[in-house]
Each structure stands twice: as structure tokens, then as C-alpha cells.
Amino acid sequence: MRGKLILAAVVGLVVATGAVLAVLQPWRTLPRGLRLSLSSADFADARHGYLLLGDCTDETCQAWVAATADGGRSWSGTAVPGFTFARTRVLVDGGTQVGEGWQGILRYELHALDATRAVIDGFDSPSKRWFTADAGRSWTSVPTAPVETVAEVPAGAGAFQRFQFVLLDGRSATLATPPPLPAGVMWPGTLREMADGSLWIQQDNRVYRSRDRGRTWAELFWPEGLPASGSEYVVEPTDGRTLYVVEPREGRVWRTADDGRHWDSLGLAFGVSMSAWGVRTVGLSTGELVLVSPLDGPDIDRTERVIGPTDREFRPVDPGREPVGQIPVLTLVGPAPSPVAVHGTDRSMIELPFSCLNPRCV
Numbered sequence: 603m604r605g606k607l608i609l610a611a612v613v614g615l616v617v618a619t620g621a622v623l624a625v626l627q628p629w630r631t632l633p634r635g636l637r638l639s640l641s642s643a644d645f646a647d648a649r650h651g652y653l654l655l656g657d658c659t660d661e662t663c664q665a666w667v668a669a670t671a672d673g674g675r676s677w678s679g680t681a682v683p684g685f686t687f688a689r690t691r692v693l694v695d696g697g698t699q700v701g702e703g704w705q706g707i708l709r710y711e712l713h714a715l716d717a718t719r720a721v722i723d724g725f726d727s728p729s730k731r732w733f734t735a736d737a738g739r740s741w742t743s744v745p746t747a748p749v750e751t752v753a754e755v756p757a758g759a760g761a762f763q764r765f766q767f768v769l770l771d772g773r774s775a776t777l778a779t780p781p782p783l784p785a786g787v788m789w790p791g792t793l794r795e796m797a798d799g800s801l802w803i804q805q806d807n808r809v810y811r812s813r814d815r816g817r818t819w820a821e822l823f824w825p826e827g828l829p830a831s832g833s834e835y836v837v838e839p840t841d842g843r844t845l846y847v848v849e850p851r852e853g854r855v856w857r858t859a860d861d862g863r864h865w866d867s868l869g870l871a872f873g874v875s876m877s878a879w880g881v882r883t884v885g886l887s888t889g890e891l892v893l894v895s896p897l898d899g900p901d902i903d904r905t906e907r908v909i910g911p912t913d914r915e916f917r918p919v920d921p922g923r924e925p926v927g928q929i930p931v932l933t934l935v936g937p938a939p940s941p942v943a944v945h946g947t948d949r950s951m952i953e954l955p956f957s958c959l960n961p962r963c964v
Contacts, residue, residue: 667734742772853880
């Protein structure tokens with residue numbers, strides 16, 4: 603088994619300074635007992651985000667979407683017309699039923715296009731899609747078949763199966779010149795656009811970069827000896843020029859400024875291996891990389907470390923520094939079943955009035 607490469611989503615710093623309880627606001631009052639799948643949550647920026655929820659009062663669940671415009675401090679919601687799924691229970695953890703697997707939600711993916719537009723895509727056959735253009739206040743069903751082939755990746759687009767991209771009206775377009783994915787690969791992985799306009803796509807152990815909106819693609823080189831068998835890696839393109847590879851289990855970091863032709867080995871961000879706990883990574887548009895020690899890790903160091911494009915050593919993050927180019931991230935407050943919290947870009951932790959019953963939803 604070769605190492606697995608993960609092109610990390612840009613997430614907020616997650617050192618909490620105290621929990622804040624989220625407030626529910628109208629459009630409609632959200633029903634009690636809504637269940638959340640963390641794989642169905644997305645933030646367009648530091649303030650605007652969406653959660654895909656399920657109201658499962660019997661064996662059929664009604665899908666709801668909650669939206670926030672203040673970084674998770676308050677939420678409004680509405681039911682998605684025509685979007686229901688079967689409530690599915692699964693056996694986990696050695697055959698013992700320890701939670702409920704909300705597979706109906708997991709078969710759908712929510713993607714925030716910008717502050718007011720978002721889509722929900724279904725993976726079942728026939729595929730389905732719902733679209734909002736008013737920040738989640740209303741949702742309509744739209745076709746999923748591509749309506750055109752485009753030469754460049756549209757601004758704010760997200761990559762989907764067969765290299766389709768969602769346009770600003772919710773419909774799909776296909777890219778004329780996709781990167782050379784391995785034979786048989788249907789899913790292109792995560793698409794990210796950096797501050798310099800470059801596009802980055804990860805697929806398994808491959809990372810591709812385009813500097814002309816997707817007309818041409820280049821595959822990046824790895825640091826020598828990587829990927830190691832059985833290891834996972836996070837790739838942070840930061841400003842689109844300075845690229846970092848992080849082994850999150852230990853917190854070991856490599857850096858390149860020439861698309862992988864030359865690499866600097868930066869060692870362990872915290873000076874010691876983080877063992878099985880792992881670290882979080884935050885790539886900044888300044889070309890810097892922030893690593894956050896795990897909240898449930900060893901007591902030796904629960905802080906943040908930062909390194910820049912030309913730095914040789916990691917240094918502590920200035921507590922008064924304003925976060926740059928980040929979005930919030932969701933985590934469980936404790937072992938599942940558990941409440942869910944949003945770690946904001948201001949280092950706050952906001953507990954949400956939704957629970958996640960599936961122990962593997964994170």
C-alpha cells in the first residue's frame with residue numbers, strides 16, 4: 603500500500619479559548635433532534651457556511667440545510683423540497699451497534715460556491731442536484747447533465763465526477779482539457795483556487811497544478827523518499843507558489859518553491875513527534891504554513907507554530923495576530939455520540955445544537 607496524499611482544505615485555527623453556544627434564527631425554526639454529517643458541511647469564507655442535516659422522526663428522513671452568515675454563531679434553516687432519504691442503521695466497531703450511520707446524508711455532498719450560492723449533489727443513480735442562490739433560504743432542483751464544454755475552469759467552481767464543474771446558476775460544464783488522471787479514475791478529487799489564481803487538484807498520490815485556468819496541467823514531484831508506504835500526507839499550496847507537504851501523524855514538514863523540483867526538509871514542527879494524535883494544517887495566502895497541535899494530544903505542547911517561505915525554523919504564532927485566509931472547521935466536542943462545534947477563525951469554539959451519532963462521521 604502506497605502512502606495516501608491529501609490536499610487539505612483551508613481550515614481555521616482550532617485552539618479554543620472557550621465555548622460559545624450557537625443561536626438559531628428564523629427563516630424557519632429548525633426541528634429538535636436534527637442529525638449532522640460532518641462530510642456534508644462547507645464554508646465559502648470565514649462567515650458564510652452550510653450544514654446538511656436530517657430530520658429522522660421515522661424511517662424516512664427529511665433533509666434540511668442550516669446556513670450561517672456570522673461564522674457559525676447563529677443559524678437559519680429550511681427543509682429542501684423533494685429531498686428525503688431512508689434512515690439507515692449500520693453495525694460498526696467489530697459488529698457492535700455503537701451509533702447510527704446516516705448513510706442517506708453521506709450519499710450527498712454539499713458545496714458552497716460563494717456567499718449566496720451552494721449546491722447539493724447526490725451520488726445515487728439517477729443523480730440529483732439542488733441549488734440555492736439566496737444563501738440557503740430556498741432550494742430548487744436543477745439538472746446534473748453538462749450543458750457545455752468550457753476551455754477554462756469557471757471562477758468559484760467545484761470539481762465533480764467526470765471533471766464537471768458547477769456554474770453560478772447551478773448547472774454543470776465539462777472541462778475540455780482535464781489533468782491526466784490514472785486510467786479508470788472517475789472522481790477528480792479536491793479542486794482549490796489559490797490567491798494567485800492557480801488551480802490545484804489532488805487525486806490519490808498525485809497533485810496537479812494549472813496556472814492558466816485549467817487549459818494545461820503539470821503533475822508535481824514528491825520529496826525524495828516520499829510517499830512512504832502506509833503514510834498519509836497533507837499538501838498545502840498556500841499562496842500558489844510556496845507548497846508544503848506535511849506528515850500529520852508526526853508533524854514533519856517539507857517545502858518547495860519550484861513545483862517540487864527542489865525540496866527543503868524542515869523537520870518536526872513541534873520538535874518532537876506527535877505520535878498518533880496528528881496535527882492540523884492551515885495554509886495562508888502569505889505563503890506561510892501554520893500547524894496546530896491536537897487538542898487531545900500530549901500535554902507537552904498545545905500551541906500553534908508557523909513557518910514562512912524563507913524561514914528555516916518554526917516559531918510560535920503571535921497570539922494577537924489576525925488570522926488570514928481561513929475558514930471555520932467542524933469537529934466533535936467529545937466521543938460520539940456528541941454535540942458538534944465550529945472552531946472559528948478567531949480561535950473561538952462554538953457549540954452547535956446538532957449532534958452527530960455516527961462515530962465515524964469525522
